[in-house]
Amino acid sequence: MHYELYYWPEIQGRGEFVRLALEESGVGYTDVARGKGGTRKMMRLMQGNALKTLPFAPPYLKAGKLWIGQTANILFYLGARHGLAPKAEAGRLWVHQLQLTIADFLVEIHDAHHPVGVNFYYEDQKPEAHRRGEDFRASRAPKFLGYFERVLNKSRGPFLTGRRVTYADLSLFQVVDGLRYAFPKSAVRLEKKHPRVVEVHDRVAVRPRVRAYLESDRRIPFNRLGIFRYYPELDG
């Protein structure tokens, strides 16, 4: 099946978690909004009445007759189909649980620079971001990373749920990569305490399909429009 991904063309954002899964799967897909007129098409579909399963926001995925919204939901769908999650229910639920915890972490990573809300520029919430950033570095980031470290310590393999890579591992790779970009100083300190998390990052980064993707121009560079944003003053 050839998939169509609908996501903002200028950022990694939440769409990146889907892109990584599609790339690692080796399936064919079109990143629709990155093509000519694609963003307009994406917006029209969201504003119009054609989609029965209307998405609240990008990313959403066209998979045959299905239109699937919400990042974790898309990954749930793709995972079992393309070997990025176990096929059995217990395993699927466990990988999904991990993905939803990564989603919670992403909210906190984003809100470190946007505590007052998405409708305000960063420049209009700098003191608040400074305070939240401090708490993020000292408390929230270690709490989430510590959790994944514990999960990895219990795992029977190098990945979160064992010897086989899942979409949750791809997502954890992206989190580590993003933290390195957004909080370069803090990331050094955090990574020392969470070596197994870093190992997941490193193992995912060298998988042939992921590596080819990261080196291609399909990978949008990090920038100050996405979830992970580099503001030196938030890095302590």
Next chain:
Amino acid sequence: MHYELYYWPEIQGRGEFVRLALEESGVGYTDVARGKGGTRKMMRLMQGNALKTLPFAPPYLKAGKLWIGQTANILFYLGARHGLAPKAEAGRLWVHQLQLTIADFLVEIHDAHHPVGVNFYYEDQKPEAHRRGEDFRASRAPKFLGYFERVLNKSRGPFLTGRRVTYADLSLFQVVDGLRYAFPKSAVRLEKKHPRVVEVHDRVAVRPRVRAYLESDRRIPFNRLGIFRYYPELDG
């Protein structure tokens, strides 16, 4: 199957979405932390090594041999088993997509009183909360409620996905109920513009099992410890 729910005993919080699904299903369950020594047991399980599928935070559910974490994941599991979601994949994914959008809405509802972070008291982030609360009332709440209103307008029945109630409808009931508690003045105004959302609330509230639950002491009253908190100054 007799379920065991693990969640904080003094709040509705995210556990309430699971409680509502369990109650509407009519299945047997124990709200473990509300029993003697239950909170200690809940914490010990999270801190110990016994659980293979370690949860990051409550709620988590014991279902036979499975231990399932993350609210939306628990509901995904329960939904198809107890008639609160379609059994077919397309329908399950659609209900789950709606639930994940409700989860996103909940984060914003919570953060209206805690923009700087969960590690600070409300009293230590009042100016920030005031600003975020204003944006929440004027922009974010209408955006989310408007989305669910659109979904309901496209539905072939009174509920989000048609004629049958799903766990996403139960969750939408809880959101409306919570907004009435936390933002009583704003809720009046918001509800006028979203009559179909209110209809879901009203239909869920009178379902016999839900009503019996709401009238029982199993339903913990809203209070200033949960997601929905009433601070008059945040209600405009």
